[in-house]
Amino acid sequence: MADDRSNKPRPTPVILVVDDQAANVRVVGQLLAQAGFEVVPAMSGQEGLDLARADPPDLVLLDMRMPGMTGFQVLQALQDPPTTQDIPVIFLTADIERDSLTRAFGAGAVDYITKPFVAEELLVRVRTHIELKQSRDALRRIAAEKQQVAETVAHDLRNYFANILFAADMLRDTDLPVASRLRLIESIRSSGDSGVLFLQAFLDQQSEQAHGTSVEPLPAILLLRETFDLLERQAHAKNIAVRIDVAEAVILLGHRAGATHVLQNLLSNALKYSPIGSEVVLTASRTGKRGRLLVLDRGPGICKGDQPRLFQRYVTLSAQPTQGESSTGLGLALAKQRARTMGGDLWYDDREGGGSIFTFELPLA
Template identity: 35%
Template sequence: MDDEYQSSRILIVDDVYRNIQLAGAILKQENFHFSFATDGNTALRVAREGGVDLILLDIMMPDLDGFSVCSLLKENPETADIPVIFLTAKNDTESIVRGFDLGAVDYLTKPFQAAELLARVRTHVHLRITERKLKEANAAKDRFFSIIAHDLRSPFTALLGVSQYLRDGIDELSPETAKELIGGIHTASKNAFDLLENLLQWSRVQTGTAVFVPEDVELASSVRDNIGLLGVNIAAKELSVENKVPENIRAYADARVVDTVIRNLLSNAVKFTPRGGRVELIGEENGKDCRLIVRDSGVGMSEKQLASLFKIDSRQNTKGTEQEEGSGLGLILSKEFLDRSNGYLSVESRPGEGSVFTVTLPAFS
């Protein structure tokens, strides 16, 4: 059985413990995780606590019967989408129809066969997993289009505005002003290119068309190249950027992944570090793995910001210390790339104390 099935949790609700034992023994045959409740109120509490993927619910119980429990589950937004299968000794049409009207997805008549119970559970767990993945995909798609609609517009708006001003006033502008405007065009163009590059790479990951080919990658060289690419931004904010990665540290990873991750992490550090601040890139190796640490003296992040940092449906869109634009997609892309490359990205941060991003990759041997 697939891991996604085995990690699913079934809640068995029945006031007769022998029935719980029987259903639990059947579920164990395919390694389903399950918990149980012997009354309706306990079942409601367990469901509200979260982590329940399917409920097997007996109809005939004292105090709150199965119909009442199902009705209360469907009234609560926190539990409304949990599928319910009724377990009933009643097989009259009226009871069955009432169960469906209350939101149940299926029913089993006692005594039931093990094969039938497992078949129903597999079907509805699969539907539950599929529905969850569909919601996640739709949320990601909505955020993707939001990025295109909003964030991609910003650099092009700047490009159009500055280039038009330069075109209309070229004969009257001083060389210094013209140079400043051209610098603005360069910055806006680079922002647009970086965003497009991240969007394209992220979309390839989501569609499964991204191909990763690990090879011998010298981290110090990639760090140098990316510091050079961001040289204008670094100089504009008078930042001290130090490359402390030893020349002998080599990762076994896709070169494009390493380059993209370093570019995004360095760009993020530059963006959120105040003028005159410091950024360090440090390399370490322990024989099996190598680590690249990007430490800045920037504004840092709260626990709430950290919790949503790598989520496409709640991505950060905070401006930099000098109002630099950004989509927040670069960090999300970096983490997804590393997850698919036997790597890992972690972060530590506190407001006002800066951030430390750590990239872990297999070492080349």
């Protein structure tokens, strides 16, 4: 499979023209340039191969018969490295013998053009194969993204299940003190709730993508109250007070499921890392044409060394949950991605006096 460079769409497709005849390269190059393509010329098979390997083009127009390294040899060499094997190659040839054309297609060519060529035909064939390559690359990117999403979901759910199974195994100990038993039961319940929330958020996101869910006005006070209602049990288990402090009407614009998913993640993290008996504050404010939802806690905060990696996937931070709650290293990365898909953002600040401030920003309605 080609590497990322060959899979990223470029604003102007690049065509590598390989021909030992300078006149042919000039004529073809001028035609393609006038049609809006970027042209890279090569006067020999070896030069063309070197250029293709150094910076893979979107398509190669390759002379079949050249002294030294022939077009067939260039094509064969292009099939080996992962950076060039998916580049479509069109042969330019004056040889219309059936065996040569059969050999060309067998070697990996996608098409051929007979010299002297007709300009309109050359452009149509080039555009067709450029579009086909772009479509293949897009499908490849989509498949890679879906695989990454599947791995993310499996990774998260595996952690929730592992915590549940561990706590269930511990409960088999008949000599376990009542207080320890109750903590394990609460841990099972908390992991189950978190797993269900994560799965529901994922399903909501997939539904939005499939059906093109439109944005809607979202009153900040309602979003914050709904988020607290979903995690009230977790707050109560750690004797953490959650205070909603919204002094003004703030109405945001976004996807309800997406915004709720981000806030659930932020409040869940605040409860995980806050000390027992502390307070978490949920608030909202306006800044120009943007609205902000803030989650403030009195946990350990994020150390300076961890802050640059805070929103990266699968990152293990120095701070640990105060009661050993599970952490996958994915929640904040997914939350930031979700915020940005709605035209917003998510960031962290140290809280004066100790603790964390996570700010979730969206456009105002």
